[in-house]
Amino acid sequence: MADPAPEFPTSLVAGADPHRAPYHPAVTIAEFLRLPVARRRPAAARAATLWRAAWRVGKTHAFRLAALYFAVFVLSVLGVLLFVYWMSADFVERQTEATLDAEITGLAEQYAQGGLSALVQIVAARSQGNPGDSMIYLVTTADGRPLAGNIGNWPAGAGLAPGPLSFTIETGAKGQGETHPARGMLIVIPDGYRLLVGRDISDAAAFRERVKMTLIWSGLLALGAGLAGGAVMSRNMLRRVEQVNRTAERVVAGNLSDRVPLRGSGDEFDQLAGNLNGMLEQIERLMTGMREVTDNVAHDLKTPLARLRARLELALIGGADPAAQTGAIRAAIDEADRMLATFNALLSIAEAEAGAGRDRTEPLDLGELARSAAELYQPVAEEQGFVLRFESAPGVTIRGDRNLLSQAIANLIDNALKYGVGVDGGRSEIRLSGRVGEGRAVLEIADRGPGIPERDRAAVFDRFVRLEPSRSTPGNGLGLSLVRAVAHLHGGTVALLDNAPGLTVRLEFPIIS
Numbered sequence: 236m237a238d239p240a241p242e243f244p245t246s247l248v249a250g251a252d253p254h255r256a257p258y259h260p261a262v263t264i265a266e267f268l269r270l271p272v273a274r275r276r277p278a279a280a281r282a283a284t285l286w287r288a289a290w291r292v293g294k295t296h297a298f299r300l301a302a303l304y305f306a307v308f309v310l311s312v313l314g315v316l317l318f319v320y321w322m323s324a325d326f327v328e329r330q331t332e333a334t335l336d337a338e339i340t341g342l343a344e345q346y347a348q349g350g351l352s353a354l355v356q357i358v359a360a361r362s363q364g365n366p367g368d369s370m371i372y373l374v375t376t377a378d379g380r381p382l383a384g385n386i387g388n389w390p391a392g393a394g395l396a397p398g399p400l401s402f403t404i405e406t407g408a409k410g411q412g413e414t415h416p417a418r419g420m421l422i423v424i425p426d427g428y429r430l431l432v433g434r435d436i437s438d439a440a441a442f443r444e445r446v447k448m449t450l451i452w453s454g455l456l457a458l459g460a461g462l463a464g465g466a467v468m469s470r471n472m473l474r475r476v477e478q479v480n481r482t483a484e485r486v487v488a489g490n491l492s493d494r495v496p497l498r499g500s501g502d503e504f505d506q507l508a509g510n511l512n513g514m515l516e517q518i519e520r521l522m523t524g525m526r527e528v529t530d531n532v533a534h535d536l537k538t539p540l541a542r543l544r545a546r547l548e549l550a551l552i553g554g555a556d557p558a559a560q561t562g563a564i565r566a567a568i569d570e571a572d573r574m575l576a577t578f579n580a581l582l583s584i585a586e587a588e589a590g591a592g593r594d595r596t597e598p599l600d601l602g603e604l605a606r607s608a609a610e611l612y613q614p615v616a617e618e619q620g621f622v623l624r625f626e627s628a629p630g631v632t633i634r635g636d637r638n639l640l641s642q643a644i645a646n647l648i649d650n651a652l653k654y655g656v657g658v659d660g661g662r663s664e665i666r667l668s669g670r671v672g673e674g675r676a677v678l679e680i681a682d683r684g685p686g687i688p689e690r691d692r693a694a695v696f697d698r699f700v701r702l703e704p705s706r707s708t709p710g711n712g713l714g715l716s717l718v719r720a721v722a723h724l725h726g727g728t729v730a731l732l733d734n735a736p737g738l739t740v741r742l743e744f745p746i747i748s
């Protein structure tokens with residue numbers, strides 16, 4: 236009557252774990268919302284302040300970014316944790332399954348060989364075995380009388396249908412014993428005998444519980460760390476934006492020399508602060524420059540105006556002598572002409588600096604331009620005892636404004652004639668030379684006078700600057716200012732060099748082919 240070995244089900248896992256305790260929070264959300272306000276917020280004002288601060292942080296772009304990253308972070312942590320939990324639970328489950336499987340296969344073999352008596356014998360033997368291995372055996376008759384096994388009677392909660400089942404067993408002495416969950420398999424042998432093979436799964440359940448708790452705690456920790464990190468990050472960003480804002484407010488209020496503090500970390504905020512500071516510096520420089528120019532104009536026109544007034548007064552007083560009157564009026568007209576010239580020069584400089592006339596440019600030969608200027612000045616130079624030499628290579632072509640460039644060259648020749656007197660009093664050579672060098676059009680005007688000391692070479696380009704030895708010569712200190720403005724307008728440069736002795740002014744412009 237050897238029956239085929241009872242078939243083992245593919246899995247013991249069926250449905251949710253009935254031994255898992257449901258989660259009961261200490262206070263549900265509904266209960267929390269019903270709590271009296273006073274209990275939740277002992278200092279309402281403080282809470283309001285906190286709320287406003289949180290609202291302000293929450294509204295920032297930084298916080299939203301942090302929150303987005305945080306959500307992704309929490310989702311991935313949750314995913315990993317769930318996966319770990321599922322893997323470990325599944326592993327324990329499989330182990331129980333495999334043990335039961337092996338046990339049932341062994342018993343089925345015994346039954347197949349020796350029938351019921353062999354099965355009872357082996358079950359009795361195994362039941363004596365190591366109680367630590369947590370296996371459960373029971374063989375009963377059809378009416379439920381136990382024949383062999385390590386539990387006294389049919390466990391509560393275990394049905395009588397063959398197949399996998401979950402049940403509980405009592406362990407330890409009566410009264411102080413514990414109830415353990417167990418999984419098992421009921422096999423009905425022909426003639427109504429029943430074999431129950433099971434396993435106490437309390438250890439596995441405890442293990443699973445521990446894994447679950449570990450995962451919940453690490454999840455909470457990750458949540459806390461993420462929230463705190465996000466809050467700190469956005470607060471940090473907010474503070475630095477606030478610094479920029481406050482500096483901007485102070486600058487608008489009139490404190491132009493205020494700057495955004497730098498951290499020295501070189502991050503985006505530092506770069507932004509650096510750029511803003513650079514911008515503020517530029518604005519401050521321009522403002523200061525403008526104020527200086529206005530001051531200088533006012534100051535430098537005051538003297539000629541006073542002179543003009545004095546001359547006219549003189550003409551009025553000296554009414555008796557017509558010759559003196561005519562002389563005074565003529566002097567007054569000269570004074571007015573000089574002032575007009577100064578104004579014209581100032582306007583030309585301002586125009587050139589503003590980039591006006593850029594559309595009046597045309598291709599022109601710098602050498603030709605210099606030649607005509609030299610020819611124009613030749614008689615004056617000879618009259619004053621100078622030798623004015625000119626030389627130029629062909630093809631020194633640039634794009635430029637003919638009038639402005641001629642004016643600039645004339646200013647330089649005029650300077651050479653005024654200040655290029657040799658130290659020994661001898662009137663010497665002035666050289667104009669044009670050439671092409673390193674892809675640039677170069678024009679040099681050189682004299683053999685005293686030159687300009689190195690330390691003054693930057694200053695003489697500023698408006699109204701005249702060096703000490705030149706104060707007695709006529710001039711307004713605007714000639715070199717116009718030269719520089721014209722050079723810059725044409726994308727070129729102007730440099731003062733030592734001609735040993737004398738001054739060389741070198742103009743360089745981008746060349747066109």
Ligand SMILES: Nc1ncnc2c1ncn2[C@@H]1O[C@H](COP(=O)(O)OP(=O)(O)O)[C@@H](O)[C@H]1O
Pocket residue numbers: 646650651654655682684685686687695700701702703704705709710711712713714715716738
């Ligand atoms: N060739 C030169 N040699 C020596 N000093 C010069 C020469 N050109 C200009 N300077 C100095 O630079 C100053 C500024 O020149 P500029 O702007 O042309 O004004 P201005 O000729 O009206 O004095 C002059 O007053 C003079 O002191």
Ligand SMILES: [Mg+2]
Pocket residue numbers: 646649650710712713714715
């Ligand atoms: Mg001059």
